[in-house]
Amino acid sequence: MRHKKAVTFRQTTRPRKTHRALWTASMLALACLWLPYRAPARQIQFELVLAGGRVIDPASGLDSVRNVGVSGGTIRAISAARLSGLKTIDVSGLVVAPGFIDLHSHGQDPENYAAKAMDGVTTALELEIGASDVDAWYAERSGKSLINYGVSVGQVPLRIDLMHDPGGFLPTGDAAHKPATADEVARLRAGIERGLKRGALAVGFGIAYTPAASHWEIEEMFRAAAVYGASCHVHMRYAGGKEPETSIAALEEVIADSAMTGAPLHVVHISSMGLRDTGRLLQIIAEARSHGIDITTECYPYTAAMTSLGSALFDEGWQERLGIGYHELQWVETGERLTAETFLRLRRMPGSVILHLIPEEVVRVAVSSPLTMIASDGVLSGGKGHPRSSGSYCRVLGRYVREEKALTLIEALKKMTIMPAERLQRRAPMMKKKGRIEIGADADITIFDPGTVSDRATYDKPADYSIGIKYVLVGGTAVVFDGKLRSDVMPGAAIRAPIE
Numbered sequence: 011m012r013h014k015k016a017v018t019f020r021q022t023t024r025p026r027k028t029h030r031a032l033w034t035a036s037m038l039a040l041a042c043l044w045l046p047y048r049a050p051a052r053q054i055q056f057e058l059v060l061a062g063g064r065v066i067d068p069a070s071g072l073d074s075v076r077n078v079g080v081s082g083g084t085i086r087a088i089s090a091a092r093l094s095g096l097k098t099i100d101v102s103g104l105v106v107a108p109g110f111i112d113l114h115s116h117g118q119d120p121e122n123y124a125a126k127a128m129d130g131v132t133t134a135l136e137l138e139i140g141a142s143d144v145d146a147w148y149a150e151r152s153g154k155s156l157i158n159y160g161v162s163v164g165q166v167p168l169r170i171d172l173m174h175d176p177g178g179f180l181p182t183g184d185a186a187h188k189p190a191t192a193d194e195v196a197r198l199r200a201g202i203e204r205g206l207k208r209g210a211l212a213v214g215f216g217i218a219y220t221p222a223a224s225h226w227e228i229e230e231m232f233r234a235a236a237v238y239g240a241s242c243h244v245h246m247r248y249a250g251g252k253e254p255e256t257s258i259a260a261l262e263e264v265i266a267d268s269a270m271t272g273a274p275l276h277v278v279h280i281s282s283m284g285l286r287d288t289g290r291l292l293q294i295i296a297e298a299r300s301h302g303i304d305i306t307t308e309c310y311p312y313t314a315a316m317t318s319l320g321s322a323l324f325d326e327g328w329q330e331r332l333g334i335g336y337h338e339l340q341w342v343e344t345g346e347r348l349t350a351e352t353f354l355r356l357r358r359m360p361g362s363v364i365l366h367l368i369p370e371e372v373v374r375v376a377v378s379s380p381l382t383m384i385a386s387d388g389v390l391s392g393g394k395g396h397p398r399s400s401g402s403y404c405r406v407l408g409r410y411v412r413e414e415k416a417l418t419l420i421e422a423l424k425k426m427t428i429m430p431a432e433r434l435q436r437r438a439p440m441m442k443k444k445g446r447i448e449i450g451a452d453a454d455i456t457i458f459d460p461g462t463v464s465d466r467a468t469y470d471k472p473a474d475y476s477i478g479i480k481y482v483l484v485g486g487t488a489v490v491f492d493g494k495l496r497s498d499v500m501p502g503a504a505i506r507a508p509i510e
């Protein structure tokens with residue numbers, strides 16, 4: 011085979027002169043292609059020009075003052091020369107970056123989209139838990155969304171439906187605690203395949219919330235994902251370091267699933283799973299990647315997690331597993347810290363707790379690792395929730411980039427833009443036009459003041475919007491203008507894989 015290929019190559023190789031002529035010709039052709047964008051840019055009138063900003067595009071490494079021309083929802087010009095626009099916004103002194111892409115956003119309604127936009131997010135995706143009925147999920151948001159939205163098909167909601175679990179977002183009954191029969195595993199797998207045929211972006215897993223799901227059941231879901239080239243976004247089986255149910259063992263399980271089946275793997279909120287072993291989990295991910303496993307991960311920049319108190323996470327033994335006690339739990343509705351008595355009473359009620367369990371140095375390790383994307387895992391409901399919903403992106407830019415210098419600005423932006431776009435673009439080609447400031451890319455653009463950008467949301471006031479985000483464009487339409495939210499526009503579009 012090798013010999014044959016070499017011969018073919020020699021036969022098709024042209025003499026040197028022809029080669030050079032061809033090269034020159036193709037360079038000329040390329041130059042001509044560039045001309046419409048470069049030379050006459052002054053004559054073209056764009057719908058909108060962003061003038062004089064510091065354009066940072068982590069995909070290409072560009073970090074320079076440029077003018078950006080936008081028409082028809084698309085970036086049409088990026089130029090050091092002046093551009094003419096029907097409308098021009100002076101963005102000098104501000105950073106012009108690709109709109110942020112959140113791969114893990116449970117909040118998928120107007121309240122949450124508003125908070126996300128003010129935090130610089132132009133695309134918010136629910137990929138961890140996902141939906142069981144993908145068509146219905148997209149239909150609910152069509153034409154009514156401030157920012158772009160999308161969903162995975164989820165093993166958790168499929169299990170909830172199949173086993174008629176009484177829980178809401180997360181299971182509290184059979185879906186958590188009953189092993190599936192062979193027939194039920196087949197029906198779950200069929201549900202995953204149905205969702206993927208309907209354009210679900212990925213496959214979602216909350217294994218810690220369905221502890222009765224066998225290793226074989228999870229493998230079957232990975233096999234279905236592999237057929238459709240869908241990444242598996244996994245909340246792993248275990249957190250913490252108590253053997254044998256450690257976050258390391260949990261990571262080994264899903265790396266094995268990915269290696270066996272070929273389905274890409276994305277491990278969600280690495281720091282709240284790894285806790286003090288987070289550095290080791292990151293090392294394992296780097297090692298698996300170096301041997302060709304397609305595995306990525308994400309984190310949020312906070313020392314607390316949040317989840318339903320009724321979920322399987324708080325089954326017998328949780329204190330030992332997570333290394334915390336009642337006092338580290340904070341009831342979201344009232345902000346009160348729990349006791350043994352209130353824990354028992356509130357566990358029977360619907361509602362969430364904030365878990366103060368991640369050491370600050372672990373957060374810094376996760377945020378600054380080149381392996382992690384930033385993803386919020388957030389959801390607000392009536393102004394209540396975890397500050398990560400409203401503040402994740404600006405907290406990284408303000409606290410970890412500007413104040414602590416734990417990473418550079420372009421490194422941070424990479425985690426918010428091109429990395430999440432690339433995670434999804436093989437399955438969803440429309441993501442090739444997101445996460446970039448380049449000609450032909452969608453005009454999803456976030457413009458902020460690097461000197462003031464900061465989160466303001468706290469555990470007491472989780473819905474307080476971030477500051478320093480000056481303009482946010484979604485498909486060329488401003489949803490944040492001069493630092494103020496616009497609620498009279500709905501440019502958000504569905505982010506979806508091709509429907510079969």
Ligand SMILES: [Zn+2]
Nearest residue numbers: 138245278279
């Ligand atoms: Zn989770």
